[in-house]
Amino acid sequence: MAKIIFLGTASSIPTKDRDNTAFVFIHKSQTFLIDCPGAIVHKLLKANVDFKKLQNVVITHEHPDHIYGIISLIHTQAGLNDRLNIFTNNRCKKIVESLRALFNLDRDKFPQIHYIDVFKKNPFYSKDGLRLSSIENKHMQGSFGVKFSSGKKSLFYTSDTSFSASMIEKAGKLNYLIHDCTGPSSSFSPGSKINLMHTDSKTLSEYLKDKPDTKLIPVHFLLLKKGEEKRIRAELKPLGKRCVFVKDFEVVRL
Ligand SMILES: [Zn+2]
Ligand SMILES: [Zn+2]
Numbered sequence: 001m002a003k004i005i006f007l008g009t010a011s012s013i014p015t016k017d018r019d020n021t022a023f024v025f026i027h028k029s030q031t032f033l034i035d036c037p038g039a040i041v042h043k044l045l046k047a048n049v050d051f052k053k054l055q056n057v058v059i060t061h062e063h064p065d066h067i068y069g070i071i072s073l074i075h076t077q078a079g080l081n082d083r084l085n086i087f088t089n090n091r092c093k094k095i096v097e098s099l100r101a102l103f104n105l106d107r108d109k110f111p112q113i114h115y116i117d118v119f120k121k122n123p124f125y126s127k128d129g130l131r132l133s134s135i136e137n138k139h140m141q142g143s144f145g146v147k148f149s150s151g152k153k154s155l156f157y158t159s160d161t162s163f164s165a166s167m168i169e170k171a172g173k174l175n176y177l178i179h180d181c182t183g184p185s186s187s188f189s190p191g192s193k194i195n196l197m198h199t200d201s202k203t204l205s206e207y208l209k210d211k212p213d214t215k216l217i218p219v220h221f222l223l224l225k226k227g228e229e230k231r232i233r234a235e236l237k238p239l240g241k242r243c244v245f246v247k248d249f250e251v252v253r254l
Helices: 040-048 070-075 090-102 167-172 202-210 230-240
Strands: 001-010 022-027 030-034 056-058 083-088 112-117 125-127 130-135 144-150 153-157 176-180 215-220 251-253
Touching: 001 040, 022 040, 040 070, 070 090, 070 215, 090 112, 130 167, 153 167, 153 230, 202 215, 202 230, 215 230
Parallel strands: 030 056, 056 083, 083 112, 153 176, 176 215
Antiparallel strands: 001 022, 001 251, 022 030, 125 130, 130 144, 144 153
């Protein structure tokens, strides 16, 4: 179906080995950057993705770890790319527009920006057998996940979200689920704020236990405390090989 290159797998706070969550989705000649944190051009170069030809960016919400690289991408593409499609919501559109004006990046030499509202038309992208649809998640106002489908294959990236079985079920039958897995259950004490915006590894493991056809790629790790990654891996262990634990710059073929 496609190839995914992970550019980052951490939450808003990167670690030495993991940067903010973002990935490139490549299907035949169609390339999408999904979320746009900092140092994005350097990361695209490192992943052998031609940033000059990159014309499709999806921004799932306005938290800085998902949006702040867009200004650098527009700046770097000056004179090199004439069009950039940004698939997003209205709130992110407003932020990108004000940043472009602030940095004086709305002149002719920079790419023309075309905004596609992911809630106006769903699927919001459909070409050569590939469809991208938005599914509202449980994170903040207007935030969403992205479902990719081609033929019988499908993948759902939840983006940042608290756990919701009904949200995942909206995506239908899934081959792959790239899900927020911010921490182990020990970091998600009942009533804590993190529960309202993110998901823990135990909840994911339990939910996917009886879904043998779906592979999980956990992302958006917050690894502030020592041993946190170990605890996440232990909670996901029951899924066996169905859990694909990726590093930054790892490639997954779907
Ligand atoms: Zn985030
Ligand atoms: Zn967020």
